[in-house]
Amino acid sequence: MLIKRFLSSAILIIITVLCFFFDFICGIVVTSFIALGLYEFFKMVERKGIFIYKYFGILIGVILSLSVAFRFELTKRWELLFLGLAIATLIVLQFRCPDSSKAISGISTTLFGIFYIGWFFSFIIKVKYLPRDPKYSDLLLLWTNSKDSILAGVKLVFFLILVTKLSDVGSYLIGSRFGKRSLIKRISENKSIEGAVGGLIFSILGALACKPLLDFSYLHLGFIGLALGILAQLGDLSESLIKRDCQVKDSGIIFPGLGGALDIIDSLIFTSPAFYFYLSAILR
Numbered sequence: 001m002l003i004k005r006f007l008s009s010a011i012l013i014i015i016t017v018l019c020f021f022f023d024f025i026c027g028i029v030v031t032s033f034i035a036l037g038l039y040e041f042f043k044m045v046e047r048k049g050i051f052i053y054k055y056f057g058i059l060i061g062v063i064l065s066l067s068v069a070f071r072f073e074l075t076k077r078w079e080l081l082f083l084g085l086a087i088a089t090l091i092v093l094q095f096r097c098p099d100s101s102k103a104i105s106g107i108s109t110t111l112f113g114i115f116y117i118g119w120f121f122s123f124i125i126k127v128k129y130l131p132r133d134p135k136y137s138d139l140l141l142l143w144t145n146s147k148d149s150i151l152a153g154v155k156l157v158f159f160l161i162l163v164t165k166l167s168d169v170g171s172y173l174i175g176s177r178f179g180k181r182s183l184i185k186r187i188s189e190n191k192s193i194e195g196a197v198g199g200l201i202f203s204i205l206g207a208l209a210c211k212p213l214l215d216f217s218y219l220h221l222g223f224i225g226l227a228l229g230i231l232a233q234l235g236d237l238s239e240s241l242i243k244r245d246c247q248v249k250d251s252g253i254i255f256p257g258l259g260g261a262l263d264i265i266d267s268l269i270f271t272s273p274a275f276y277f278y279l280s281a282i283l284r
Contacts, residue, residue: 004257012255012264016161020154023128027069030125034065036254036261037117044246045113050105053093057110060086061118068122071129079119087111116238121265123272127160128153130276136283143215155213156279163225164271166206167199167232174198188240196233203229224278231274232267239266 019026038061042054064082072078090107094100131140131152146152175195183191207225208218216224239262243251252260 008255008258031062031065033261033265034061034118034121038113040251040260040262041113044248045109047246050109051102052106053110057113060114064118065122068125120269120273123276127276128157139283145215159210159213160275163203163206163228164232164267166202167229168267170202171195171199200229228271231270235267235270
């Protein structure tokens with residue numbers, strides 16, 4: 001199991017490094033994770049006997065991610081318009097379904113998957129592109145000690161992924177060694193209070209270590225590390241809640257030793273939009 005974890009982790013690190021420097025690869029990889037994550041989510045939900053529009057949901061998630069990756073904007077609020085059209089389409093599709101007894105559960109679950117995985121995870125691309133926005137570029141170049149907006153975006157995404165994933169690492173290492181008190185036993189028996197505290201400490205230390213990347217005060221970096229650490233664990237717990245409800249251990253098996261695509265990105269699902277909106281707010 002350790003060898004499988006190591007090999008899967010090594011592959012993911014290589015892919016992540018490529019995503020940092022190549023926009024095209026970043027867009028394809030993020031979109032692929034969204035497509036796989038949605039497929040795994042819908043497959044889990046189908047185990048509960050809920051009829052969902054699986055392939056339509058995956059298609060919407062993919063189009064949404066690609067539109068962000070390649071900066072396609074039909075209107076200023078293109079994403080909201082697109083999601084509104086998706087809702088209307090789902091309702092029209094339900095008109096054709098002979099059984100209307102589960103219409104609400106089918107439509108709402110499909111939409112939840114699109115928002116939860118497709119829209120939220122696509123914000124990691126928005127974080128990468130944020131320094132290229134003329135409204136924010138000057139300050140972000142200053143804060144990241146960069147002369148190039150592309151490099152500034154790389155630093156922001158690196159910071160986001162590092163701090164988020166250190167929460168996972170800290171929770172696992174501290175929890176497996178010192179964990180005694182269950183965090184929320186009915187959701188996940190393996191998660192402990194000690195592991196949660198360890199994850200937060202790792203996130204904070206990771207954020208503080210990134211002082212050369214993000215030129216904030218140590219107090220500010222510690223605050224961001226704490227906030228992202230909490231959100232990372234909420235993301236992990238949210239997926240554990242879904243898996244417990246669907247009675248599965250892992251969302252998939254695409255990454256031996258680590259699980260499925262959704263298991264890999266679960267902690268980033270909440271931290272990505274939060275980090276983007278936080279930066280956007282303090283830049284105004």
